[in-house]
Amino acid sequence: MKIAIIGTGNLGSAVAKGLIKNKTFSSLYLSDKNTGAVQQFNKEPYVTITNKNTEAVEASDILIFALQPRHIESVLKEVAPSITKEHVVLSVAAGYAISKIEAIIGQDKNIIRVMPNTAISIGKSMTCLAANTSGEKKIDMAQDIFNQLGTTMVIPEEHIQAATVICASGIAFWMRLIRATTQGAIQLGFEAHEAHKLAVQTCYGSASLLIESGNHPEQEIDRVTTPSGCTIEGLNEMEHQGLSSSLIKGLVASFEKINHLKQ
Ligand SMILES: NC(=O)C1=CN([C@@H]2O[C@H](COP(=O)(O)OP(=O)(O)OC[C@H]3O[C@@H](n4cnc5c(N)ncnc54)[C@H](OP(=O)(O)O)[C@@H]3O)[C@@H](O)[C@H]2O)C=CC1
Numbered sequence: 634m635k636i637a638i639i640g641t642g643n644l645g646s647a648v649a650k651g652l653i654k655n656k657t658f659s660s661l662y663l664s665d666k667n668t669g670a671v672q673q674f675n676k677e678p679y680v681t682i683t684n685k686n687t688e689a690v691e692a693s694d695i696l697i698f699a700l701q702p703r704h705i706e707s708v709l710k711e712v713a714p715s716i717t718k719e720h721v722v723l724s725v726a727a728g729y730a731i732s733k734i735e736a737i738i739g740q741d742k743n744i745i746r747v748m749p750n751t752a753i754s755i756g757k758s759m760t761c762l763a764a765n766t767s768g769e770k771k772i773d774m775a776q777d778i779f780n781q782l783g784t785t786m787v788i789p790e791e792h793i794q795a796a797t798v799i800c801a802s803g804i805a806f807w808m809r810l811i812r813a814t815t816q817g818a819i820q821l822g823f824e825a826h827e828a829h830k831l832a833v834q835t836c837y838g839s840a841s842l843l844i845e846s847g848n849h850p851e852q853e854i855d856r857v858t859t860p861s862g863c864t865i866e867g868l869n870e871m872e873h874q875g876l877s878s879s880l881i882k883g884l885v886a887s888f889e890k891i892n893h894l895k896q
């Protein structure tokens with residue numbers, strides 16, 4: 634696979650790092666106005682660092698546009714004459730619809746919208762993908778790339794905004810829950826570094842239990858909640874204070890905002 638990443642900021646350089654670690658490309662072009670963030674890769678075999686987007690497009694089959702929504706339009710216009718029906722065009726730009734990409738490069742091109750999260754930098758992203766009609770036949774190839782960087786799910790484009798909230802913004806939501814647990818643990822007597830470790834490992838264990846057992850969360854909750862015990866006491870108090878309700882309201886607020894931002 635000949636891959637180009639156009640825009641090597643936070644997300645683009647994280648994808649580059651993952652691809653280089655797995656070495657599953659025959660060539661990798663990293664193109665950016667300012668290539669400082671990826672200079673560390675300039676000695677890697679088969680990696681070319683450039684600030685010429687068109688050169689990267691012409692040398693590659695799979696194009697990953699990792700640009701801010703405000704920049705993607707001008708870059709797509711710049712490289713559009715070089716994009717062919719053989720290319721697979723992937724875009725991670727949040728809120729930037731497939732129809733807008735089609736309007737610039739043509740409906741007949743293979744276009745796939747990709748929504749990873751920042752855990753892509755450690756190969757643990759939950760990445761959702763949605764294709765246009767032409768791109769559907771290339772979706773397996775796109776999944777193969779992002780499966781190297783975590784787990785993938787193919788969804789209809791109409792669900793991409795919701796997936797952004799749950800998976801991309803979701804990293805921030807889970808971080809805040811971990812942080813709150815840490816603050817509670819400090820109040821209960823632990824040093825900050827101990828509290829952090831206890832919170833993170835317990836969160837990791839909870840997610841791992843669900844992944845490895847396939848159980849519903851309530852099954853795992855039932856195993857911990859001793860009748861009249863401390864777990865159900867704490868859990869019910871959290872619910873009286875609106876834990877589930879505030880989480881759901883937060884997700885809905887985030888979803889309303891992303892739909893308002895939608896371009
Ligand atoms: N799924 C997720 O968790 C997240 C998704 N995103 C999405 O990913 C996309 C990228 O985000 P992120 O990596 O944080 O953004 P960054 O701004 O870090 O990276 C974009 C890069 O593109 C470069 N660039 C701008 N214009 C051009 C151009 N004309 N030619 C080549 N390169 C150019 C920028 O350079 P310069 O800085 O000099 O302008 C920058 O290095 C966004 O659309 C965002 O919505 C973002 C964060 C999280």
Ligand SMILES: O=C(O)[C@@H]1CCC=N1
Nearest residue numbers: 727797798801802891
């Ligand atoms: O907060 C945001 O708007 C962007 C989209 C998903 C992650 N960051």
